[in-house]
Amino acid sequence: MKMNLFAPSDMTEGTIWKKIVAFTLPMLIGNIAQQLYNTVDSIVVGRYVGDNALAAVGSASPILNLMIVLFMGISVGAGIMVSQYFGAKDRESLSGTIGCCITLTVIASLFLMVISPLVIRPLLQFLHTPDSIIDWCTSYLLILMEGIAGMAYYNILGGILRGLGDSVSALVYLLVATFLNIVLDILFVASFDMGVAGVALATAIAQTISALLCLLKLMRMKEIFDMKLRYLKINRNHAWTIIRLGLPSGLTQAIFSMAMIVVQSLTNSFGEMFIAANVIIMRVDGFAMMPNFSFGTAMTTYAGQNVGAKKYDRVTQGAKEGTFIAVAVSTVITVLILIFGKYLMGIFTETEELVDLSMRMMRILAVGYIAMAVTQSLSGVMRGAGDTMTPMWISLLTTVGVRVPLAYGISWLTRSSELPNGRSECVFISLLTSWMIGALVTFICYRRGKWKEKAI
Numbered sequence: 001m002k003m004n005l006f007a008p009s010d011m012t013e014g015t016i017w018k019k020i021v022a023f024t025l026p027m028l029i030g031n032i033a034q035q036l037y038n039t040v041d042s043i044v045v046g047r048y049v050g051d052n053a054l055a056a057v058g059s060a061s062p063i064l065n066l067m068i069v070l071f072m073g074i075s076v077g078a079g080i081m082v083s084q085y086f087g088a089k090d091r092e093s094l095s096g097t098i099g100c101c102i103t104l105t106v107i108a109s110l111f112l113m114v115i116s117p118l119v120i121r122p123l124l125q126f127l128h129t130p131d132s133i134i135d136w137c138t139s140y141l142l143i144l145m146e147g148i149a150g151m152a153y154y155n156i157l158g159g160i161l162r163g164l165g166d167s168v169s170a171l172v173y174l175l176v177a178t179f180l181n182i183v184l185d186i187l188f189v190a191s192f193d194m195g196v197a198g199v200a201l202a203t204a205i206a207q208t209i210s211a212l213l214c215l216l217k218l219m220r221m222k223e224i225f226d227m228k229l230r231y232l233k234i235n236r237n238h239a240w241t242i243i244r245l246g247l248p249s250g251l252t253q254a255i256f257s258m259a260m261i262v263v264q265s266l267t268n269s270f271g272e273m274f275i276a277a278n279v280i281i282m283r284v285d286g287f288a289m290m291p292n293f294s295f296g297t298a299m300t301t302y303a304g305q306n307v308g309a310k311k312y313d314r315v316t317q318g319a320k321e322g323t324f325i326a327v328a329v330s331t332v333i334t335v336l337i338l339i340f341g342k343y344l345m346g347i348f349t350e351t352e353e354l355v356d357l358s359m360r361m362m363r364i365l366a367v368g369y370i371a372m373a374v375t376q377s378l379s380g381v382m383r384g385a386g387d388t389m390t391p392m393w394i395s396l397l398t399t400v401g402v403r404v405p406l407a408y409g410i411s412w413l414t415r416s417s418e419l420p421n422g423r424s425e426c427v428f429i430s431l432l433t434s435w436m437i438g439a440l441v442t443f444i445c446y447r448r449g450k451w452k453e454k455a456i
Helices: 016-048 051-067 069-087 091-126 134-146 148-163 167-191 195-219 236-268 272-308 312-348 352-365 368-384 389-413 426-448
Strands: none
Touching (some): 016 148, 016 167, 016 195, 016 312, 051 091, 051 134, 051 195, 051 236, 051 272, 069 091, 069 236, 069 272, 091 134, 091 148, 091 236, 134 148, 134 195, 148 167, 148 195, 148 272, 167 195, 236 272, 236 389, 272 312, 272 352, 272 368, 312 352, 312 368, 352 426, 368 389, 368 426
């Protein structure tokens, strides 16, 4: 029988590591492609507009992440419910969950489209964003927020497809959108001279296309669930479960984004050069972290389906095998970054001082990717089982309790007449420390096994 790559994958049967890797690979490629959105934005504005424009795109990112936590919460809750109902072969609940997600996303999108013009510039001013880049930051964020429905629906509908075990379709649609984004970036910025606003418009258009493609795919999956008008009505039970499961993950991202915003204020105090270096590092970081995020999402789907089928021994074995593979991949990536990182930094800017500064900071951070492989994989297992609270508390501990105080503490302790704001390394030393502590605490919580009691 010929294998259909675009069919949903039942992860409750078959060789565990093969199922995990087969599901993760398309998603990894897709995550890399999605990271290209921001990376191409940065490369284009850095090359065609200048280093200050590059700093503007980076300074906007923490606020953008904060604004979209609603959708991240819906997406996580939907993915967990879809994977468990799919594993349990519960067609009615699966149909109701998907329909409810579509409606909730409309409501959340309209809310953000209305509220964002009122809060974006005051937030940037509160963060002491330099006057030289604040107008660019504002226009970039406003355009993305007005096109937020495309971004929201791609992430949520793509999450539903992955919950059904179909990571290939989401990949194909994202590759189409990524290609479109690159073409439009160059067209709007290089040809039409639209600057930072051009890359924002290109991203919004491309993500809307990918969302429409995901919706068309779901509408054709009639053998799995029903896409009927009655399922689009808000079902209290489904809506509450989505919120209950997704809210902790949304809050986790909100906490992380708030911490990024607080640390961004510290980052801004070191000047435009360091802001631009931080943008470059975060772009490289985005690619380095992709395998960890991919394995984390794969483990959520894998655990969700097997918990739904009540195969807990298979969940435990999958956690071991998935985490081992994730750590091995992250180790290789860390070594490659340390060897070839300077060449990666040079893609974004021709300013030698900026490349050297970026590489110096990246050396501090690199080993943390191995720790994050453990955190993401085991957190994925706990989320897939329905325990979204434990990863939230761990994030709260490591971000609010460790990263922010440590960053400001090192900055304050290293102040001098030559360095009135302290040493800039504090930003990345604090991040590395929070990652290491997070991996240890996540492993301990996973071993305690309370997540096994959380199935929906």
